[in-house]
Amino acid sequence: MFYLDLFRALDQEQVRYLLIGGLALNIHGVERATMDIDLMLAMDSDNLKSFLRVAR
Numbered sequence: 001m002f003y004l005d006l007f008r009a010l011d012q013e014q015v016r017y018l019l020i021g022g023l024a025l026n027i028h029g030v031e032r033a034t035m036d037i038d039l040m041l042a043m044d045s046d047n048l049k050s051f052l053r054v055a056r
Helices: 001-010 022-027 045-055
Strands: 017-020 036-042
Touching: 001 045, 017 022, 022 036, 036 045
Parallel strands: none
Antiparallel strands: 017 036
């Protein structure tokens, strides 16, 4: 699944993030149809650079 690959890549780059939104609810057992991934990122420049490396 795409999102598992994304989480692995974020973890490998040591990106500090939180999973929020519908997918987070699904993981906690709340059924909700969702087609997106909502993340909250730490906004310091090093973390954003790491996130952009993964996103590209």
